[in-house]
Amino acid sequence: MFLNIIAPPPRKQRSKSPGAQQLGFLLPALMLVLLLSVVPLLRGIYLGFTDYRLGDAIQFNGLDNYAQMASDIYFWQSFRVGFLFTIIVTAAQVVLGLGLALLLNLKLRFTAIHGVLMLAPWAMPPIIRGIVWRQLYDPDTGALNAMLLNLGWISQPISWLASFQLAIPAVIIASVWGEIPKAAVFLLAGLKSIPADLYEAARLDGANARQAFRHVTLPMLKPVMAAIVSLTFMWNFNTFGLVWVLTQGGPGGLTRLPMLAAYEEAFRYGYVGYAAAIGNVMVVIIAMVLLMYLRLQLRERVA
Amino acid sequence: MSRIKSKPLLFQIAAHAALGLYVIVLVMPLLWLLATSFKPTPEIYSGHPTFFPKQFSLAHYAGVMQEENILRSMWNSLAVGVISTVAVALIALPAAYALARFKSAANHLALGWILTSQIFPAILIMIPLYVVLRSLKLTDSLAGLTLVYVVWALPFVLWMLHGYLKGIPIELEEAAMIDGATRSQTLYRVLLPLLMPAVGAAMLFAFISAWNEFFFALVLMKSPSAVTLQVELARFTGMEGQARTGPLAAASVIATIPSVILFGAIQKWFSSGLLAGAMKN
Numbered sequence: 001m002f003l004n005i006i007a008p009p010p011r012k013q014r015s016k017s018p019g020a021q022q023l024g025f026l027l028p029a030l031m032l033v034l035l036l037s038v039v040p041l042l043r044g045i046y047l048g049f050t051d052y053r054l055g056d057a058i059q060f061n062g063l064d065n066y067a068q069m070a071s072d073i074y075f076w077q078s079f080r081v082g083f084l085f086t087i088i089v090t091a092a093q094v095v096l097g098l099g100l101a102l103l104l105n106l107k108l109r110f111t112a113i114h115g116v117l118m119l120a121p122w123a124m125p126p127i128i129r130g131i132v133w134r135q136l137y138d139p140d141t142g143a144l145n146a147m148l149l150n151l152g153w154i155s156q157p158i159s160w161l162a163s164f165q166l167a168i169p170a171v172i173i174a175s176v177w178g179e180i181p182k183a184a185v186f187l188l189a190g191l192k193s194i195p196a197d198l199y200e201a202a203r204l205d206g207a208n209a210r211q212a213f214r215h216v217t218l219p220m221l222k223p224v225m226a227a228i229v230s231l232t233f234m235w236n237f238n239t240f241g242l243v244w245v246l247t248q249g250g251p252g253g254l255t256r257l258p259m260l261a262a263y264e265e266a267f268r269y270g271y272v273g274y275a276a277a278i279g280n281v282m283v284v285i286i287a288m289v290l291l292m293y294l295r296l297q298l299r300e301r302v303a
Numbered sequence: 304m305s306r307i308k309s310k311p312l313l314f315q316i317a318a319h320a321a322l323g324l325y326v327i328v329l330v331m332p333l334l335w336l337l338a339t340s341f342k343p344t345p346e347i348y349s350g351h352p353t354f355f356p357k358q359f360s361l362a363h364y365a366g367v368m369q370e371e372n373i374l375r376s377m378w379n380s381l382a383v384g385v386i387s388t389v390a391v392a393l394i395a396l397p398a399a400y401a402l403a404r405f406k407s408a409a410n411h412l413a414l415g416w417i418l419t420s421q422i423f424p425a426i427l428i429m430i431p432l433y434v435v436l437r438s439l440k441l442t443d444s445l446a447g448l449t450l451v452y453v454v455w456a457l458p459f460v461l462w463m464l465h466g467y468l469k470g471i472p473i474e475l476e477e478a479a480m481i482d483g484a485t486r487s488q489t490l491y492r493v494l495l496p497l498l499m500p501a502v503g504a505a506m507l508f509a510f511i512s513a514w515n516e517f518f519f520a521l522v523l524m525k526s527p528s529a530v531t532l533q534v535e536l537a538r539f540t541g542m543e544g545q546a547r548t549g550p551l552a553a554a555s556v557i558a559t560i561p562s563v564i565l566f567g568a569i570q571k572w573f574s575s576g577l578l579a580g581a582m583k584n
Contacts, residue, residue: 021486022405029398029457036454037420037428040435044427054434103322108315114322116567118329123566124559125515127533131540131555132332135339141548143335146352180329231421238424241517245537259518262426267522272430279427286422 045283048276058273065277075278077253078261079285085172085257086237092176093232094225097183104184105191122181130245133174137161137246162251171246171255175239183228190224191217226297230290237286258282333559340364340552347548363553372527373554376535383445383531384513387452391460391509392502394453399464400490404473414465417458425518433522443525451519456509463508467501468494504569511562532558 051061069075104115121129136143137160145157160170194217202212240259243249249256249264256264258278266275335354339347343360346352367373402410432451433442441447471494479493480486495502520531530538536558539551 022401022407022409025397025401025486026409028394029461032394032454033416033457036432036450038416040428040431041420041423043431044429047430048427099321100325103318103325106318108318108322114326117326119566120333120563121329123511123563124333125517125533125562127515127517127537128555128559131536131551132336134540135548135552136332136335138548140350141339141347141352143352143354177329177332180325234421240425241533241537244517244521245540259424259426262424263518263522266426266430272434275426276430279424279430282424283422283427290422 044276045280047273048278048280050273050276052273052276054270054272061273065274066281068274069277069281074253074256074261078256078258079281081168081255082237082258084168085175085239085255086233088172089175089179089236090229090233092172093179093183093236094187094229096176096180097228098187100180100184101187101191104188118181118184120181121178122185124178126178126241127245129174129178130242133170133177134161134246137170161247164251164254167247167251167254171243174246175236175242178242179232179236183232186228187221187224190221193224194220222297226294229293233289233293234286237282336552336555339548340556342549344549363549364557366550367554367557370550373532373535375528376530376532377557379445379529380514380532383449383452384510387449387456387513388506388510390449390453391456392506395457395460395464395505396495396498396502397487397490399461399468400494402461402465403468404476413461417462420458429519429522436523442523443529445529448520448523448531451523452509452513452516455516455519456512459512460505460509463505464498464501467498471497507565507569511565515562 047058048065049060049062050058051064052058100118135141139145139157139159139162142160144160145154148154149157158166160166198216198220199212202216207215238259239257240263243255243257243260247255249260259282262275262278262282265271265278338354338356340363341359341361342352342356343358343362346357398413402413436442436447436451439447441450475493475497476489479489484492515533516531517533517537520534521537524530524534536551536554539547539554
């Protein structure tokens with residue numbers, strides 16, 4: 001997986017007899033992960049099959065939550081927007097990130113400065129990204145309106161985040177902006193791992209730059225690409241902070257992504273069981289999409 | 304791809320232009336924030352904002368530094384970040400050693416868990432965690448949040464140290480153990496000095512994740528004296544009131560600085576062999 005990139009490659013190890021000592025080393029981490037991650041997660045999944053409300057007794061109610069979802073227009077609206085948002089952001093992030101990675105891989109001058117500058121949006125807290133874009137989009141004081149008014153492209157300031165037509169694109173643009181560097185860094189790592197002799201061979205065979213890109217770069221990049229697409233898809237589908245600051249789900253619930261919907265059900269209205277059920281649906285959807293995508297990737301490679 | 308020198312001039316110009324465009328798009332919004340933070344309030348609301356401040360003022364920074372809620376939330380974020388970072392290093396180091404040096408089913412389980420945990424939305428963990436922490440009286444408590452952050456950063460730190468440890472030859476430890484050192488002595492006296500760069504990078508990473516984190520803090524921390532900086536700033540936008548743009552920009556700049564600086568420090572680490580080539584030039 002992509003995390004391998006970060007650490008040096010493993011060497012061969014001689015196995016030692018495991019025993020009490022190993023358990024001793026592992027115990028603190030194991031206890032924490034079990035108690036505060038595995039158990040809550042399993043319990044969270046279970047709560048999705050109950051009618052639990054904070055403070056009440058927990059009662060198993062089978063698939064009632066999911067039956068309720070089927071006729072809950074807010075649920076459908078939220079997941080429709082969530083899908084749209086996730087697919088567009090993931091695609092834009094990967095394509096634009098690939099463009100940036102290719103440019104950085106050209107080893108032009110000043111690449112060091114460019115590299116550092118472009119990482120800033122990645123490093124900053126999502127909340128601050130939201131604040132930055134909120135201020136850019138601000139109808140009275142924002143840079144965007146000022147620029148468009150100066151150019152004469154619009155005659156009236158626009159309330160980007162309050163508009164039913166523009167709120168979703170505005171949120172998508174702000175998200176893509178923050179996520180491009182992440183994709184670029186991992187894709188650049190993938191580009192650097194492509195052996196130079198492959199390009200040499202392609203050149204000797206008379207391939208031009210575009211053909212080399214199509215027949216060497218893209219196929220060799222496929223595993224990294226599959227990892228990036230999968231991970232960014234999961235992360236984008238589970239987005240919360242940025243949208244929370246930008247619109248709080250508005251206008252009129254238009255940008256209420258699934259995580260925002262689940263948060264509100266649980267911690268604003270107290271429908272904890274229903275919120276957990278929404279979480280379960282999110283997991284199933286992500287798993288299905290990943291499975292479909294990875295199978296597609298695999299089939300192409302076999303063919 | 305790397306034989307750029309043989310590429311025609313036109314191509315070079317186009318590539319430079321494209322890269323410049325990326326940098327402008329990625330950096331401009333940040334510069335706008337920075338510029339806003341230095342503009343006096345009347346200038347921000349003049350209706351004709353310019354990119355460069357016409358008048359340079361530190362008033363918003365001075366104002367933020369006097370807001371008790373923001374200062375306290377900064378302190379909270381710092382405390383939670385530092386304590387959870389130290390704790391996660393202390394816990395992850397022996398665990399990573401065990402995973403790297405003993406072969407057992409635990410390895411597959413642990414590494415499998417690290418990867419599969421990515422798929423679950425935070426809400427599924429948060430709800431039951433909230434119930435448990437509430438019964439332990441650990442909601443709205445910095446101790447509770449610290450605990451959550453330790454668990455949250457643990458998988459990645461573990462993974463990073465584990466990978467790095469596997470790259471260290473085992474002969475060194477064998478020599479130490481032949482000399483009579485115990486496993487713990489080997490780990491802390493022989494390996495730790497070698498591991499310091501990895502531990503440092505992992506700790507910086509853990510600190511940034513805690514400092515930047517929003518969702519858990521939003522759910523767990525309610526009282527004004529306990530919220531973290533991210534939650535405080537998000538509340539700031541909610542009650543915005545127009546006159547807050549300047550101070551909010553200043554506070555946002557302050558909140559961003561630690562993350563960007565620390566990220567810069569470990570960026571080489573992320574990129575060793577990654578950005579390395581691009582950076583050298």
